[in-house]
Amino acid sequence: MVAYKGIINFEASVPLFEEVKAKSENATCTLTLKTGEIKSSVFIRDFHFKIALMEQHFNENYMESGNYPKASFKGIIEGFNLNIIGNLPKEFRLKGTLKLHGKSKKINTIAILRKLNNGLEITTDFNVNTKDFNIKIPEILSMKVAETVNIQTVFLVQ
Template identity: 35%
Template sequence: MKYIGVILLVWFNVNQTGQDIYACKNAVVTLYSKAPIEDIEARTDKGVSVFNTSTGELAFSIPIRSFKFDKALMQEHFNENYMESDKYPQATFRGKLTDKVDVTKDGAYPVIASGILEVHGVKQSRTIPGKLTVNNGVISLSSTFMVACKDHKVDIPTLVFHNIAESLKITVSATYSPYK
């Protein structure tokens, strides 16, 4: 996991002062699929993120196998049949906030991140809305967005087509600490 964090930090041009770089080692990500037969939900708190407040650059990395489901069989099918987690172990987002936020002032700010979302080995340009919150110097970022399975070549077999929605609702929540 530390290796992923180092990669994310190197991705930034870390010529900035340390107080501009913030990291989160336990970002919470949930996925939800509403389908006619059975809803599917999974959660992980193993997401890693880095945020450069001076440039607005933002990066996330989520280990696919870290998602936990209520039913072990769902988790197995998710990893083996759909996400091919051994072949594609990470989902990532690398981008930048479109507007600068003054993180020295408390408040809740609507933000938009534009960048590349890579899931299942397929990269897609995305514009993702979110909310950046500053509370007593603590920076948090949250977002809810949809990801279509077909956009990332995640095949849903015809046999279980009614069990899984064509798009998944993704919810992300990260609280950052200054990187030292």
């Protein structure tokens, strides 16, 4: 099963400051039904912000998308069985490796799956730390950009 237009949101906002939030609607995801293996990827330049300058700084200064153009995840949905998933959300443990900014980090989170008329929806919501991926936030902006980044994904695999 494959999704070509998955959504990934991330937020690194700090209260009382301008939101640091972006979205990509071009992430891909594949799910192997026999094993529960899942792979996803997104081009960093596909993340869009409300403010163009913020997007430029994100690509050039933080993510260095010219050098590290893509983020990817490869893992397993533990206990995956298509026959036990219905139209009500069901939680599964998701374990794998997130590769971002030239670094890899183990991720252990919850994936919520549910059947829809046109496929299988897979959603996640987890946090990562910028330091784990060697993403440097300039001292002058450290009060305005959170080190802990929330990542939410939504894939409809068909």
